[in-house]
Amino acid sequence: MKELVCIVCPRGCRLQVDEENGYAVTGNSCPRGAEYGRNELKNPTRVLTTTVRVTGGVHCRLPVKTDTAIPKGMLFQAMEAANAVCVEAPVQPGQVIIENLLGTGANLIAGRGIGKGGAFPDTTPPPLRGTSPYTGEACRERHSNSFLAHRPQPVSRPS
Ligand code: SF4
Numbered sequence: 001m002k003e004l005v006c007i008v009c010p011r012g013c014r015l016q017v018d019e020e021n022g023y024a025v026t027g028n029s030c031p032r033g034a035e036y037g038r039n040e041l042k043n044p045t046r047v048l049t050t051t052v053r054v055t056g057g058v059h060c061r062l063p064v065k066t067d068t069a070i071p072k073g074m075l076f077q078a079m080e081a082a083n084a085v086c087v088e089a090p091v092q093p094g095q096v097i098i099e100n101l102l103g104t105g106a107n108l109i110a111g112r113g114i115g116k117g118g119a120f121p122d123t124t125p126p127p128l129r130g131t132s133p134y135t136g137e138a139c140r141e142r143h144s145n146s147f148l149a150h151r152p153q154p155v156s157r158p159s
Helices: 031-042 072-083 136-150
Strands: 002-005 014-018 024-026 049-055 061-066 086-088 096-098 108-110
Touching (some): 014 031
Antiparallel strands (some): 049 061, 061 108
């Protein structure tokens, strides 16, 4: 018997899954919990959400996610694939960034649109894992510069 917490909705039911009895699920308040409990033991999957680099846009990172869940065991590989991507602005919401991610059948898609900015022409090659020049302070600085470059200018009124 395996115990786990259902993450399908905020209620967080405590499930018991009996592997020796056809993956029978108890403790669930709805059928979705039973399905989650069975899948979690047989073939756990997750939707990947992360960000990728953007060049020539008003922001330097683009939020992305997979359009369907992928095997949980492939999440780190998928993160590596996303980390190697650099997208050219403009980006449309829902635009496919990586098609058929790692052969899973899921597409990595843009979570929002990003307009062309041109404030930060970027010729830097894709970073190695953990060494992105656009993380932490450097990224904050770029965002801050981007904001200053694109904020509305005050309108001067005749006195
Ligand atoms: S079993 Fe149903 S009600 Fe309970 S957490 Fe899962 S989805 Fe929500």
